[in-house]
Amino acid sequence: MEPQVVIAWVESIREEVTVSEACAWLGIARATYYRWKASVETERTNATVEKIRQLCIRHKFRYGYRKITALLRREQRTNHKRVQRIMQREGLQCRVRMKKRKATGQPAHPAEHLLKRQFHAEAPLQKLVTDITYLPFGGKMLYFSSILDLYNGEIVAYSIADKQDTSLVLDTLNQLPKRTSMLLHSDQGSVYTSQAYQAAVKGKGITMSMSRKGTPADNAPIESFHSTLKSETFYLEDLMCTTTAIVEQTVRDYITYYNSIRIQAKLNNQSPVDYRRLAA
Template sequence: KNNKPINHKKVQRIMQKHNLNCKVRMKKSKRPGNAYYKTHNLLNRNFKAEKPLEVLLTDITYLPFGNTMLYLSSIMDAYNGEIVAYKIGNKQNQELVNETLKQLQLEPGTILHSDQGSVYTSYEYYALCTEKGITRSMSRKGTPADNAPIECFHASLKCETFYLNSELRSSNTIVIDIVENYIENYNKVIIQQKLGYLSPIEYRKLAA
C-alpha cells in the first residue's frame, strides 16, 4: 500500500512541477439552467458526517484525453471520501448526472451537495432528488472551495495519471479504463491519514 496520503498540497506540488496550474480544472461552459431549483449551502464547508451515506458531494469533471471529450460524474461520501457512484459519458448532460445518482439507494434525508451548474438546478434533478428523499445543498456561485473534497479528488485523478504521463492520452477506451482503475484503487487501496491510515472502504467497514 502507498503510505503517503493524497492531499491538496501534494496535488499542488505536482501541478507546479509540471506547469499544470491552468490545466487541472477547465472552466465549465455556461449553459442555461432553471434558477428556480437552486437551493442554499447547507454544509458551509463542513464536510463531516457521522455515518456512511449521510452527506454526499457530487461534481462533473472534463476528461480531454481521448479521441473525443469525455465527462466524469462522481458522487463522494463525505464520511470516508469514498467514490460511491460514478459514470463516464461523452456528453455533459442531465442523463449523465441522473444516471449517476440512480446507482444509489439512500435513506430519506441524505444531503447531496453540488455546485450551481445547470444540470443540478434543473427540474429533472430536483424531481429525482425529491423522489429519493434527498435534501439538496449547493455551493455559492463560482466558489469551488465550497465543494473542495470532490474538486480535490478530480484534480488528483488527472494529476496522477494523464498529466504525469502523456502516453496515457490515447483512445476513449483507454481513458475510461484508466479512470475506472484509479477509482477502484483509490477506494480500496490508497490509505488516508485522516482515516487512520485506512482506505475509504476499510474505514467504512469499521462502521458496519
C-alpha cells in the first residue's frame, strides 16, 4: 500500500467518514496513518523548499516572497505567508539594495507637462518615458539612456556612452519607429531641451512632454526602472570594480532578462514581452 495514495484517499473522504473508520476499511492502524502522513508532509515541504531555493537562485535573489509565490503557483497551490516563512528560515530573502539618483541637467526650452502622471497606456508605443542614469564602476563613469513603454514596462530603446551629451539621447531616440500619436516624456535635462533633440523628436512625429522642474515623481516609472537595474546588477552582484565591456554586457543581459523573463505583479505576473504578445 503506497502511503501517498492512502493519504490522498483519506483526505478526499474526510467530510464523509472519520480517520478511524477509513483506517479500519483499509486495515491499517491510525498510528500508521499519521506516521505516513507526517512523512508525506515532510517530503512535500522539502520539495517546496527546494523549488523556492531554485527559483531564488535562478533569479539571482532579485525577487521577494510575493513574486516567488506567483511563480510557485504555476506548479502548485501555496500560500504566500508559507513562502515568506520558508524564505526567511532558509535565508532566501530578496538581496536587492535600492539606490536613489540625483536629478541632473539644466532646462533650456522645456516642453509642456502633458503626461501629468497618467502612467497607463492602452496600446504599445502610445506613451513612452525616457531618462539618463549613471552606471557606477571603478574610477570611470558610464551613462545609460533608456526609453520605457508605459503600456507594459518594456524597454524599447537604450544606449550606453562615456558622456552624458546630446548624442547619447539621440542614439536612443533613433531606435524608435517613426509614427504619429506617440507621446515621449522626459525631465528638463539640457540634452532633452536642446535644439538638436527637439528637432529629432519633431522629425519622428513624436509629441514631447516634460516633467515640472524639481519634480522627479513626474517621471517615476523610468526612475524606478533605473533604480531596479542598478540594484539587481551592480549592487546585488557587487560589480563596482570591473571593465567597460563587462558593464555593457551586464546591461544587455539584464535588459533581455527584464523584458522577456522578469515578471511584474502589475502585468498579472507576466514579463513585459509575454504581456504584449498575449494582449495582441
